[in-house]
Amino acid sequence: MNETIAKGHLSEEQIDKDLLKNVNWGGKFKLWMGFLTVSLIICLYYYYQQLQNGLGVTGLHDYVSWGIYISNFVFFVATSLIGMLVSSVLGMMKVEWVRPVARIAELVALAFAMVAGLIIITDMGRPDRLLNVFIHGRVQSPIVWDIAVVVTYVVISGLLLYIPMLPDIALCRDKLNNVPKWQQKMYRSLSLGWNNTAKQFRLMNRYTRMLLILIIPIALSIHTVTSWLFAMTLRSGWDSPIFGPYFVSGAFVAGCAAVIIAMFFFRNNYKLKEYITADHFDRMGKLLVLVALVYVYFNINEIIVPGYKANTADAKHVHEMLYGHDSVMFWLVQLGGLVIPFLLILFKPMRKPLPLTIIAVVILAGAWFKRVLIVVPTQLAPYYPIQNVPEGWTGYSPTTPEVAITVASFILVVMIITVLAKLFPVVPIWEVKEDMNHKNNK
């Protein structure tokens, strides 16, 4: 019944070999990291400029004071939510097929959540005063809630990645003898003396289940609170009671797309075709259809309901989106980034690894621009006219430094995922074996 892991023809030794193969520091890895590092340094130069000259180096101004940094932050928080969906919800529902890709989902989640915190800092006018948030933090500000839940989410995702990985870390400790000394030492201390006893497994399962339950409310609140950053203001277009669920459903779409891309990358580069199979892509594709459907539903609600009312400020905002000067981007994002890809993946051939990955890239890009559409146009329609300011202040276009700093955040995510995937097996070895023994015994 379960087609995802290629039948029972793999021996345990073969599995160990296949899945531990990627844990090394090969030339390809060094080249890739070198490329990432150089790109990152170029981007960081722009951040240095921003620190020197202030946020004036961006395209932000008094009327669009939140731009692509905040949009990007919302996007990152969104994408990080996937770890919760795949490992927790599906894991607890005992959906077997997700087990080999669950770790990839958690890697994606952890990396995006970690970098999300940094993005907020790049958006601050006074990053040197970051500590003020802890010294003078006030509980009634959604920003403080946001920081609190992001930090908690990073910690719990980290644990959720780590604890089920204990048997695999122990395997690395025992089997990998040709890795550098520090790495062996790291495995030894990280494995916490794991030696595959039944008692240890029982403990591990208990803690994992606890974390799986814990992460659901936290993941939901991280996203809901982020949406409140907007919904709690009195601006038309933001001031919406369904912003919470709207954001959460959108997050699943972006997250699924990101995981599909990562799966494709690992499958091809780490030669994991036997473990991350075409069937996994098919099922991820179906999952994507499901979450996209919910999201489309909220999109319709968010647009039709205010759009139906004739003369309110909200209606003006929606009309501006549908026909006004944001309309090109709006329709591109809605149709190109959501509806068309959604219709395509209804067809089975489109859920094959390559086409699905391409569609996922489009969806992810659409999801990013969608966040810009949530953040920016509302600010360009203030209640009082924009007057006596430079002409450019009636619009917003990001500058090179701003784009570079945003690109830097993506580079960082890729770096984190790359390094973690080089230190640890990306497919849970013990779970694959367990799965197989289970099947063979049947």
Add this chain to the structure above:
Amino acid sequence: MNMANKNDKSRRRFLQKLGIAGASTVAGSALLLQGCSDSNKASGNKVKVLTADNKLVEVDVAHLKPGDKIQDLKYLQKRGREGIPGKKFVMVVDLAKCKNARKCMKACQSAHQLKPEMHHLNVLEMEDPVKKTSYWMPKTCQHCDNPPCVSVCPVDATFKRQDGIVLIDNERCIGCRFCVAACPYSARTFNWTEPKNSDKMADVTYDMELNVPQKKGTVTKCAFSADQLRHGKLPYCVSACPNGVYYFGDQNEDLVTNGTTKKTVRLSHLLEENAAYTLMPELGTQPSVYYLPPRESEG
């Protein structure tokens, strides 16, 4: 200086008017006018001041002279947060009188060291959709009694004082601009780059009541000229207007003074007789700035 003289005269006239208004209000008004020098006895609270000949000396708070420039950040911060007891400052803007002279904007920008594109006070040309006419509307921070900017600030850098004024502490502001997003009146402006004259202002001690020196990466907005109120003077914009647009005063006393004519009138009468309104009352922000409607038609 010229402006100080004018204000002194107005102060005398204001006091005369108060005499007529009734003895009971005089004590309260005198407090507005004399600021915080509430006792002449030494309070034991020492601050650093810069004397006229540029010497830094320590004096007791009670012995401060109007010309002294206070150089004591800690004292200024504390005073700025506390506000002036017993007061509830309000402004009334008579739109019928505004002729777009923009003297208020100039005075404001020079007092607060603002660049030309930064406005604590912005005179907007507003369309009247029904009559198809337009009128000029000076827009300041509304000093909301239920200020959304204050609730969203993560570090309490923007806050509401007991006298109703909403201020910013730019020594604490982290520059997240959440308050900018939250203010429905677009009343806030940000120091995106190095502020004007920042090298000249480097040695000036920060006074949050004036919000000067401005700092890069922090937010700024109208402060109802809290520094002026402290010395019993009217706000910069109010006294700069040549057309009698602005009234300013204390709601608790129910008296406001016109910045041009220096006439003091009953706030409640002024509001009632002229069908005063506040901006977007439906948002529940409860502004402290009232508007008297623009003229019916131009001719």
